[in-house]
Amino acid sequence: MMISAATTTEGGASLPLDGEVDARHGPILYMEDVSVSFDGFRALNHLSLYIDDGELRCLIGPNGAGKTTLMDVITGKTKPDSGSVFFGQTIDLLELDEPAIAQAGICRKFQKPSVFDALTVFENLELALKTDKRTWPTLFHKLNSEQRDRIHDVLQTIALPAQQRQLAGALSHGQKQWLEIGMLLMQDPKVMLVDEPIAGMTHQEVERTAELLLSLQGRHSIVVVEHDMEFVRSIARKVTVLHEGSVLTEGTMDEVQNDTRVIQVYLGG
Numbered sequence: 455m456m457i458s459a460a461t462t463t464e465g466g467a468s469l470p471l472d473g474e475v476d477a478r479h480g481p482i483l484y485m486e487d488v489s490v491s492f493d494g495f496r497a498l499n500h501l502s503l504y505i506d507d508g509e510l511r512c513l514i515g516p517n518g519a520g521k522t523t524l525m526d527v528i529t530g531k532t533k534p535d536s537g538s539v540f541f542g543q544t545i546d547l548l549e550l551d552e553p554a555i556a557q558a559g560i561c562r563k564f565q566k567p568s569v570f571d572a573l574t575v576f577e578n579l580e581l582a583l584k585t586d587k588r589t590w591p592t593l594f595h596k597l598n599s600e601q602r603d604r605i606h607d608v609l610q611t612i613a614l615p616a617q618q619r620q621l622a623g624a625l626s627h628g629q630k631q632w633l634e635i636g637m638l639l640m641q642d643p644k645v646m647l648v649d650e651p652i653a654g655m656t657h658q659e660v661e662r663t664a665e666l667l668l669s670l671q672g673r674h675s676i677v678v679v680e681h682d683m684e685f686v687r688s689i690a691r692k693v694t695v696l697h698e699g700s701v702l703t704e705g706t707m708d709e710v711q712n713d714t715r716v717i718q719v720y721l722g723g
């Protein structure tokens with residue numbers, strides 16, 4: 455019996471145990487036959503999606519294809535009418551609410567950065583540090599060396615060690631986006647959902663964002679929604695194309711770009 459990654463409450467709901475997601479025999483995240491309707495309109499239509507442990511997946515599709523709704527379903531913001539959504543083999547995400555899903559290790563980066571401008575880069579990461587409130591009751595309690603190392607690791611990953619004492623409000627738009635990714639990384643999520651990460655960035659910032667996302671794969675599984683095809687090409691191993699709430703096709707960037715159905719959908723044909 456695979457009960458290692460979940461405990462069962464009296465109500466029968468599955469509660470994930472921190473850091474234990476069973477992806478040994480399959481994907482880290484999967485959705486099967488998921489449908490979502492809004493006033494009779496099918497935003498997701500029998501959609502199935504499988505994300506492997508550690509992969510970097512790009513999700514594309516025209517406006518209204520269902521990309522945001524898909525992320526809303528994974529994070530628990532929207533509950534589907536039918537279908538199943540699992541984290542690893544044992545955690546039924548449909549039984550968890552939004553905070554419990556985040557706690558289980560699935561986090562989401564929204565388009566607009568929401569860092570704290572009046573705090574330094576370091577303090578923003580400190581604030582995001584996952585901590586047991588019983589042992590660390592105040593916000594800026596002295597950090598232990600492990601916590602300090604963790605912040606320094608993340609500063610390296612997001613390429614902002616030189617800015618750590620700067621106020622976040624003084625960062626460029628791109629740097630704020632990286633800091634927010636860093637704040638998510640402080641919680642060491644298994645899965646990161648990233649919605650349009652390069653909107654408004656300079657060319658150089660776009661290149662560094664590609665490097666950053668590529669460096670995260672393996673340790674994290676990442677799903678990126680992005681419109682910019684050149685950017686998708688620069689990071690994608692596998693691309694999933696959504697259309698009218700379903701998966702139209704999946705493959706390498708070359709495969710999907712040469713798929714006549716994909717071309718038709720993008721040309722509005």
Ligand SMILES: Nc1ncnc2c1ncn2[C@@H]1O[C@H](COP(=O)(O)OP(=O)(O)O)[C@@H](O)[C@H]1O
Nearest residue numbers: 492496497515516517518519520521522523524
């Ligand atoms: N809360 C909602 N109420 C009604 N319709 C919605 C709602 N959210 C999304 N939709 C509709 O569902 C479809 C898919 O939307 P969305 O997931 O935002 O697509 P995408 O992110 O790919 O552009 C769109 O036609 C949109 O208008």
Ligand SMILES: [Mg+2]
Nearest residue numbers: 518521522523
């Ligand atoms: Mg959207």
